[in-house]
Amino acid sequence: MSSSVEAITVLSSDGDEFKITVSAAKLSKPLNWMLEDVCFSDDCDEVPTIEVNSKTLVKVIEYCEKHAPRANSGASDSDAEELKKWDIEFMKMDVKDILFHILMAANYLHMEGLYDLACQTAADLMKGMTVSQIRKIFHIKNDFSSEEQEQLRRQHPGCSFD
Amino acid sequence: MTLDLMDLAVVSMVCSSWRDACQDPCLWGGNIFDLTKWTRNRRIPTLSSKTVGLLLSLLNLSNGQAHCLIFQFQLYLDNHTFYNVAKRSPNLKRLVLPGWVPDITKNGINLALEQWKGLESLTVTNTLVAPHFLKAIGKYCPNFSELKLTCHLTRNLATTMAKHVPKLKVLSVQSVRVNKSALVYVLKKLK
Numbered sequence: 001m002s003s004s005v006e007a008i009t010v011l012s013s014d015g016d017e018f019k020i021t022v023s024a025a026k027l028s029k030p031l032n033w034m035l036e037d038v039c040f041s042d043d044c045d046e047v048p049t050i051e052v053n054s055k056t057l058v059k060v061i062e063y064c065e066k067h068a069p070r071a072n073s074g075a076s077d078s079d080a081e082e083l084k085k086w087d088i089e090f091m092k093m094d095v096k097d098i099l100f101h102i103l104m105a106a107n108y109l110h111m112e113g114l115y116d117l118a119c120q121t122a123a124d125l126m127k128g129m130t131v132s133q134i135r136k137i138f139h140i141k142n143d144f145s146s147e148e149q150e151q152l153r154r155q156h157p158g159c160s161f162d
Numbered sequence: 163m164t165l166d167l168m169d170l171a172v173v174s175m176v177c178s179s180w181r182d183a184c185q186d187p188c189l190w191g192g193n194i195f196d197l198t199k200w201t202r203n204r205r206i207p208t209l210s211s212k213t214v215g216l217l218l219s220l221l222n223l224s225n226g227q228a229h230c231l232i233f234q235f236q237l238y239l240d241n242h243t244f245y246n247v248a249k250r251s252p253n254l255k256r257l258v259l260p261g262w263v264p265d266i267t268k269n270g271i272n273l274a275l276e277q278w279k280g281l282e283s284l285t286v287t288n289t290l291v292a293p294h295f296l297k298a299i300g301k302y303c304p305n306f307s308e309l310k311l312t313c314h315l316t317r318n319l320a321t322t323m324a325k326h327v328p329k330l331k332v333l334s335v336q337s338v339r340v341n342k343s344a345l346v347y348v349l350k351k352l353k
Contacts, residue, residue: 123165131175143177152175155219 008035011049012057024064027071029110051108056101063090063114071113091121096139167195167220174223190227195220195251197234214243221250229253233260235287241270248274258285259295268294275302283308283332293322300326310334320344324351 007021010031025031034048050057070083093099099118106115125137135142144152165173174184197213214237221228228251233239237260239247244266248254257278271291275281275298282305286292292313299306306327311319315335323330330352335345 126165126173127169129172131172134173134176138176140177140180144175155215155222 008048010057012054013049013051014054016054016057018054018057018061020061021065021068024061024068027064027068027111027113031109052105053101056098056105059090059093059098059102060105060109060111060114064111066090067113087117091117095122095125095137168216170223171216171220184223185225187225187227190224194230194232195228196230196232197237198232213237214239214247218243218246218250221247224251226250226252230256232258235261238265239263240265241267241273244270245273245277248277252277253280254278255280256283257281259287259291261287263288263291266291271295272298272301275299279303281306283310285310285312287312289313289316289319292319296322296326306330308332308334310336311338313338315340315344315348317341317344317347320348320351323348328353 005022007019008025009017009019010025011017020031022035025035031048031050052060066086067083070079091099093102099121102114103118103122105111106118126134129137134140142149170184170189174181195217197217213234231247231251231254239260244263271294275295279302281299281303284295284299284306286295286309292311296309296319307330309323309327309330309332311334315338320341323333324347328351333348333352
């Protein structure tokens with residue numbers, strides 16, 4: 001059953017060690033299961049590896065630590081308001097370097113809140129943009145042939161490409 | 163959904179895998195194509211031909227999964243467009259017609275309704291075309307159960323209703339002029 005320790009150590013896919021408090025780790029379903037199944041103690045030499053790279057894991061843990069108190073105890077409206085502001089600041093990150101990896105990690109770690117937040121951030125980046133702006137933001141190569149491109153242009157008379 | 167239909171149209175043109183993703187049924191199940199909202203979006207041109215173009219491409223993208231289609235009152239439709247819209251939305255359940263459809267013929271209505279076999283609800287805004295729609299519905303749409311009128315309920319319309327859609331469950335005549343004997347007739351005759 002759950003352990004007496006306050007924090008556990010996890011390994012990133014790059015092999016770096018990170019500390020995460022137990023209450024924060026509970027935000028992830030797989031980590032929570034692990035906590036229930038394995039008794040962590042100070043002399044426990046078992047360090048679970050998380051298939052997320054170090055750079056991303058730092059951000060994920062930062063998110064967990066910030067959200068854990070609220071998730072565990074419930075919070076007042078003003079706290080929720082403040083947390084929302086924090087989320088917006090937290091999500092100001094490079095799309096290719098981090099956001100994409102955060103999405104994958106939130107999916108892998110079954111973290112609904114972070115997953116929704118990252119999806120919303122990605123969606124907001126698309127809103128009101130033109131096709132070529134979106135390609136630039138998300139570093140996507142246009143893989144339509146010129147014929148397909150022409151067909152799309154005809155099919156979407158109301159949309160601008162540039 | 164956090165992206166509106168206009169955004170989806172743009173996103174679907176980014177690359178082929180995004181286009182595939184945009185065709186996923188989970189995006190379109192129960193989606194409402196409300197053209198009256200489009201016109202309030204300043205990015206969408208008010209010209210009918212362009213609105214229709216966008217509508218057709220979105221219906222293409224939805225792979226025929228649209229359930230509800232609401233035309234704006236001023237939209238111009240001809241037989242050809244009407245049929246094209248119907249062909250791309252075979253699972254339609256609810257339809258709100260535009261106000262004035264002078265160029266849609268009886269034949270055009272028949273061709274379109276033949277595609278919309280699952281239609282359950284219709285809002286008609288024009289007394290003159292309503293009987294033609296009801297006749298076609300009687301022929302093609304076995305599950306039809308709800309009719310909303312925003313035009314006069316005339317005696318002629320009442321007779322057509324009783325004859326062609328006798329199993330009607332809901333009739334809405336909110337804030338329209340109603341011929342009293344027509345209403346009595348309809349209420350008596352409908353099953």
